[in-house]
Amino acid sequence: MTNQFDNSKKMYNQAKKYIAGGISSQIRKNDPAKIPLFFSHAKGSKMWDVDGNEYIDYIQGMGPNLFGHSPDFISELVKKEMDRGYVFAAQFEKEIEIAKMALELIPIKNATARFAISGTEIDQLLFRVMRGYTKKNKIVKFEGHYHGWMDSVNYSVHPSLSIAGDENNPNPIPESTGMDLNTRKSLIICEWNDEEKIEKVFNEFGDDIAGVITEPILANTNCILPKKGYLEKVKSLCEKHNALLAFDEVITGFRVAAGGAQELLKITPHIATYAKSMAGGFPMSMIVGEKQIMNEIGNGNVYHGGSFNSNVMSTAATYATLKYLQDSKTTFYENLNKKGEFMIENLKSVSKSQESDMHVQGIGSLLSISFTNKEEIINWRDHAKNCNEEKYSIFAYEMLKNGIRLSSNGRMHISSAHTHEDLEKTISAVEKVLSKL
Numbered sequence: 001m002t003n004q005f006d007n008s009k010k011m012y013n014q015a016k017k018y019i020a021g022g023i024s025s026q027i028r029k030n031d032p033a034k035i036p037l038f039f040s041h042a043k044g045s046k047m048w049d050v051d052g053n054e055y056i057d058y059i060q061g062m063g064p065n066l067f068g069h070s071p072d073f074i075s076e077l078v079k080k081e082m083d084r085g086y087v088f089a090a091q092f093e094k095e096i097e098i099a100k101m102a103l104e105l106i107p108i109k110n111a112t113a114r115f116a117i118s119g120t121e122i123d124q125l126l127f128r129v130m131r132g133y134t135k136k137n138k139i140v141k142f143e144g145h146y147h148g149w150m151d152s153v154n155y156s157v158h159p160s161l162s163i164a165g166d167e168n169n170p171n172p173i174p175e176s177t178g179m180d181l182n183t184r185k186s187l188i189i190c191e192w193n194d195e196e197k198i199e200k201v202f203n204e205f206g207d208d209i210a211g212v213i214t215e216p217i218l219a220n221t222n223c224i225l226p227k228k229g230y231l232e233k234v235k236s237l238c239e240k241h242n243a244l245l246a247f248d249e250v251i252t253g254f255r256v257a258a259g260g261a262q263e264l265l266k267i268t269p270h271i272a273t274y275a276k277s278m279a280g281g282f283p284m285s286m287i288v289g290e291k292q293i294m295n296e297i298g299n300g301n302v303y304h305g306g307s308f309n310s311n312v313m314s315t316a317a318t319y320a321t322l323k324y325l326q327d328s329k330t331t332f333y334e335n336l337n338k339k340g341e342f343m344i345e346n347l348k349s350v351s352k353s354q355e356s357d358m359h360v361q362g363i364g365s366l367l368s369i370s371f372t373n374k375e376e377i378i379n380w381r382d383h384a385k386n387c388n389e390e391k392y393s394i395f396a397y398e399m400l401k402n403g404i405r406l407s408s409n410g411r412m413h414i415s416s417a418h419t420h421e422d423l424e425k426t427i428s429a430v431e432k433v434l435s436k437l
Helices: 006-018 026-030 072-082 093-105 119-134 181-186 195-208 230-240 260-265 291-298 312-353 380-386 389-401 420-436
Strands: 039-043 046-049 054-057 111-116 138-142 187-190 209-214 244-249 271-274 285-290 358-363 366-371 411-413
Touching: 054 420, 072 312, 093 111, 093 285, 093 312, 111 119, 111 291, 119 138, 119 209, 119 244, 119 271, 119 285, 119 291, 138 195, 181 187, 187 195, 195 209, 195 230, 209 230, 230 244, 244 260, 260 271, 285 291, 312 358, 312 366, 312 420, 366 389, 389 420
Parallel strands: 138 187, 138 209, 209 244, 244 271
Antiparallel strands: 039 046, 046 054, 111 285, 271 285, 358 366, 366 411
8 A cells, every 4th residue: 555645635725715614524624534535436345546545445435334335236237227317206106116125125114205415414303293293393313323424413523621611411512613512402412322311301390302313223333232121211201201212223234233323222213214225325314203294294294305315316325225235134134134243242352352342232233342441331431531542543544554444433334335345354354553552
């Protein structure tokens, strides 16, 4: 590898003249290369940058590439279908087909769906539906959970503990300047994975709570699983207070299982959102909920629009993805999760052999690396107090120099395109880097 990233540096300097900050999504500023890398092409488990460096890629588009980059079976159907047109701004048959397949895979019973483009916007529709259905206004949102970058919810994603407030009564900390701070009045911030704290919230605000939004597996902080009984407790509190439980399955949906985290954890919410993996790399999102709730959208009481919703290419990609999963879900997830378990077990073994504080947790193809002496991280404050983010940044940079592309936030996505050889090379690179770290 060149390690200098000279052509990426040139392109980045050029991009800054025409594109604000030289990037189109803020997380790319934190690239482990210390500058945003520019890429020429990607296929399967691999990516190639403009300097000719080859990487085994574990970012995989931040999660959408369940089958790796540019899988042939999706590309072929998209190319075929796009000859019919791109954006109809009208309905067509494949929309019905993808809705039917999605609802057959997702555990929520007696449900309907609605489609959009991004995870951020589908979560906005979710909040509107919860408020429209319950006729209440407040939404409970947990620290460390991410539900898009809009003003109404972009609070306390990764807040500094110096300003986050008391753990029993957290402050809503905006993630950006320029946000309409009036929006925080409709949010209640709570620490996740603690039954006493969520019960306290409902005891205090229950009459005003429209719903609770949660990542069922906290993928945006260490890939944390909920404690046994925690989500069941949250659901019971919602039902006691006539509120709705919503799962943000933008990351976990169709990745951790065909039925997402709901299938894995054996608990269904009242309503849920999806994006990323459902279209294998194309922009697509979906909200699924119990029919009586979704009727708020269906009858027009809750307004939802979008010119690009269910465009031909994204719908075709979703059809190809869901059909593939429907036809081979048992063997597909068995093989995918075996790769993830192999990676988790071997990374833990390497960390132990190197007497390192590298910490690995997650499930199946969704896992996270951090540096901490704690055996388990259970929520955002636990991470903020105990994880060494600077050390992870150094680690990710050294891995990049060894041909392994990791995300800046520690989350890894294993695709069906990753080979056993890819995994072995990655584990060897980790051993090499840790020995020098």
